[in-house]
Amino acid sequence: MSIARLRRPRAVFIDVGGPLYDDDNYLAAAMSAVNGLRAREGRPPAPAAEMRALYDAVRNGEEPSIRTALAREFLGDPARRGELHSATRPLWVHPPGTLAPDALPFLRGIAGSAVVGILANQEAGVVDALRRDGVGDYVSVWGVSALVGHEKPSAELFDWCLAEAGVGAEEAVHIGNRFDNDVRPAHDLGLGTVWVLRGEAPDDPSPSERAVADLVVPDLVGLDRVLFA
Ligand SMILES: [Mg+2]
Known part of the structure; x- marks a missing residue:
């Protein structure tokens, strides 16, 4: 943990579900997919309430994976997680009004x-939602897994974004809400890390997890001044 690590980065990367859009958009799609299959x-x-x-x-x-858990409890077989994933993808959208204020x-x-x-x-359609909601005006690197062909936590998606931005890992900061997909891999690659505790994030991360992030915050309020004070 080092807040100095976050000062004046040349590139700022940001996760979508949690930091920008409400993660409930994903949960709603997964719940609809469960019920469609049922x-x-x-x-x-x-x-x-049981799915939530x-x-x-x-x-x-307390459970390793939402898809596996939903498939086990409500489709009768954890092995149906792939089927549930396929059914969820076309339902996963970011409706107007779900961008974080x-x-x-x-x-x-x-x-x-x-x-x-x-x-x-994210699915490719997230680009249209981000443009609709005004985020696209600020974005010059579109590291969307469905477009790039690599998914977090794989280093390839981080490396692709660094190359597109033309910066080294030590010059970049990543902002995300998951430990396994955001904080851990970004930290291991040498990026500065901000852990935003909303959406899919745990209610109360362990001290050892918190210690990996350079900064742990409840939201994005004032974060611009932390980075570029
Ligand atoms: Mg996220």
């Missing part, structure tokens, strides 16, 4: 100070 089998919808409880258990590290103020605050890039495991 309906095909003549089964009633799964209780929304499972999601919360995954967030807090602090997203545009943060981006305005860093505009002109650094190259800004998206670095996210």
Whole structure:
């Protein structure tokens, strides 16, 4: 953990689900997909509260994967996680009104100070949503997994974004809300890391996880001034 590591980066990369859009957009798609598959089998919808409880258990590290857990509990077989993934993808959208209210103020605050890039495991349609909501005006590197062909936590997506931005890892900061997909891999590659604790993030990360991030914050408010004070 070193806040000095975050000062005046040449590139700022930002995850989408959590830091920019409400992660509930993904959960809503996964829940619809579960119920679509159940309906095909003549089964009633799964209780929304039970699906959300499972999601919360995954967030807090009590279950390894939301797709596996949903498939096990509500489709009767964890091996159906791939089928659930395929059914979720076309339903996963970011509706108007789900952009975090602090997203545009943060981006305005860093505009002109650094190259800004998206670095996210997302479907290609996220680009249209980000342009619709005004985020696209600030973005010059589109590290969207469905477009690039690599997914976090693989180093390839981070390396692709660094190359596109024309900076070294030590000159870049990554902002994300997951330890496994954002903080850990970005830190290991040498980027500065900001862990935003909302959406899929755990309610109360362990001290050892917190210590990996250079900064742990509840939201993006004031983060532009931390980076470019
Ligand atoms: Mg995320």
